[in-house]
Amino acid sequence: MLLQTPESFKSRFNVEVRVLNEVIEINKTAKTITIRNLVNNNEYIEPYDALILSPGASPFVPPIKGIKNHLTHSLRNVPDMDAIIALIDKNKPAHATVCGGGFIGLEVAEALRQRNIKVTLVEFAPQVMGPVDIEIANMLHDELEAHGVQLKLGKALQEVSECEPEDQTLTLTLDDQSKLTTNLLIMAVGVKPEVSLAVNADLEIGELGGIKVDDYMRTSDPSIYAVGDAIESPDFVTGDSMLAPLAAPANRQGRLAANVIFGAQETYKKTQVTAICKVFDLAVSSTGLNEKTLRRKAMPYEKVYVHAASHAGYYPGAHPVTLKLLFHPESGAILGAQAVGKDGVDKRIDIIAVAQRAGLSVVDLQDLELCYAPPFGSARDVVNQAGLVATNVLKGDECIFHNDHLTTLNEQQILVDVRGGNEVAKQGLIPGAINIPVDEIRSNLDKLDKQKEILVYCQVGLRGHVAACLLTNLGYKVKNMTGGFKTWQLASR
């Protein structure tokens, strides 16, 4: 407990907090719990009228050969952190390996780099930060490497060498049989709901391994409630059960359980999984569903990308925000959003999270009235811009294509880069493209066969849109690549 002590809780709220006391059993019939005092090992029994389980989730440490050793740690609480710091102070490791590229893995990697320790990050998936899609994660990959983190993506830890108490080095074997020598191994491959008490009490456990609760946070036993990382909670968009080990939902669930126990008729308002992580100079954030999930669930969706400045470009300190917006292709309902950038990322995802929760659609995002002065935003904010772009797609005013379509280009299509000649000279064309700058299209129509489909792109999508409008008005069949060359580059890293 970082913010309170047992004494402060007692004097302020008249609530008794017993630290170093572990609940070891629940007796549902007797409505009692058995508690072990971890200081003197005494066991004792307490009755309850209502019981709230909030045991959290514990770091998942896979059963890898050799993983139990004094140089391998995971991070859940302050004692864990103290142990890692003590080891660093003692051994002065030159190199550390972080296994797992989620929130905790990335935060640890950054913290280790700040202590000037060389870091290798091993991640089984092809990308870090599972909640976002790979093209967004690719910006993090660049950022991590730029800050000296060596990435081993798509690789799993398979074995750890034997390690004697006096050893300061581990040899790690990855699943491609490559070896890695390291002085500290942090296991951050995820957390699993702490359900042993619930299992032993025969409370219903969901398919994902979390405690099952209803909309009132009640478990299968009506006197027992469960909240936080230990439970499965309903996804805001689909209603499906999921695990979302985040502090804000845990907080809301805790309040709700208390309110329900005291007679309130409130229900849980579902979890959007709004989350954010600082990765060196970048922030990455998301809410709702990502594209991977939408595909997996075979849900219909469309997506647009906007790369726009965090605030007016003519005021110092503006940085691009890359925003991916996922929406229902017919209703325009907001399915999810992801953003990455140096500044203003939290604000944009919060705005979209509120809009999503309120049931607004991408059409409504156009007209959100947001703060504008040059140091804070633009007269048309990133979110408004994303709303405009998505609305054009939704209404059929613009046909778009995505960078993955480029692999199937055929004879009946012309790929046109409408950026300026100097941009193309610097960055190159996408293979197969010809270059006609947007402002020169009118005088180059002879290069464009009206029988063919014209696929245009620019740097971020805006000039591609202008070109597409122009050509559509002239009777061409045109599609614009959403997010432009920048998104293509991110996706093809």
Next chain:
Amino acid sequence: MLLQTPESFKSRFNVEVRVLNEVIEINKTAKTITIRNLVNNNEYIEPYDALILSPGASPFVPPIKGIKNHLTHSLRNVPDMDAIIALIDKNKPAHATVCGGGFIGLEVAEALRQRNIKVTLVEFAPQVMGPVDIEIANMLHDELEAHGVQLKLGKALQEVSECEPEDQTLTLTLDDQSKLTTNLLIMAVGVKPEVSLAVNADLEIGELGGIKVDDYMRTSDPSIYAVGDAIESPDFVTGDSMLAPLAAPANRQGRLAANVIFGAQETYKKTQVTAICKVFDLAVSSTGLNEKTLRRKAMPYEKVYVHAASHAGYYPGAHPVTLKLLFHPESGAILGAQAVGKDGVDKRIDIIAVAQRAGLSVVDLQDLELCYAPPFGSARDVVNQAGLVATNVLKGDECIFHNDHLTTLNEQQILVDVRGGNEVAKQGLIPGAINIPVDEIRSNLDKLDKQKEILVYCQVGLRGHVAACLLTNLGYKVKNMTGGFKTWQLASR
């Protein structure tokens, strides 16, 4: 035009932009406009099918004796700014006076201080930044003074001394007959809609002096549309006409007019007046109605204040955000919000602006799921906290009182400061209060007469709330002062 040139507009959009051409007359019957070429003074006529007026608003310069002189400027566009800079470069003024404490006045005052010019700010109202209420503006007053801006609040400029072309000094007389010597006078007392063309064409003008338009941005002539600073637009909360010279609404209105002309059935979604201003190290922002307006319109409202950290206190760089939330006392509808602080102010007002636009109530603010990681927010964000506090008030779970009630304390009331003894020693009590720290209330009940009304307060309202809950449960009649001592201090500056 900062972002485009006539050439770029032509080549990109095939739109002809004629700068230095002034429209001097509209002929509604003939559907033509008369234009004067300001370079060669030729006049010519152009026909229109649809006409959009977007002439903006011009700085209002009151007819004060002596105001027309070469040391007095106002600021609307880049040439105005260049003129001011040229004058500064030439005269090197030691002192400047800014008349008007709105967005532009404050931004100019800051810019002048950055050039190390002494600044006096004269403002007729008792506060700067009209969109917020005085207790919020008082934080700006402190900030301005801390940065060397001398404030003359509640004072109007009455007369300017005569000034010869070679003079570098003006003597200003204020309405309290005090005199002020200055080397540069910036008039920033507001803008007025540019309606001369519209008036001459007999288009309907609203009561506030702006061009009257319907929900489609059509003026009283169906072929003429008007948008931007020149029009009156409907207030989001009340629907009343108002003047809101802001870039984002202007932008939306411009798009809407164009869409309507091309057949769209869209209507204008009203103006919340979401606005923000940087004032040295602070940002001040607001959306919706302020308390002054609610009082003036005799609308029912309640208000709460929250002072909470911009992000988790244990992560470096957190600063308090002071948030005032105005809501309907029965429905909980969000009427308006104001925030001030060093960081995260834009985000909180944007979040509330979206919630307000979406029709969410203060009850919904509790459960907004916002980004949380220590560098960006808290597990329970400022906005969630404000939602909790307002909901308790709305549901009658907490009775609150406001600092202005303190002037009418009577014998049947006991004012109790529940802060710690050391806080009280440092900051003092509110006159008439006794001090019983929240954690010592249970042992000091003898000091509290159950027949009397107990008015509690703490620093920001949280411990006051805890004390109020405790005492209410014990059968006392209790009220908690929303926003606590901090709000009282701000209000009584």
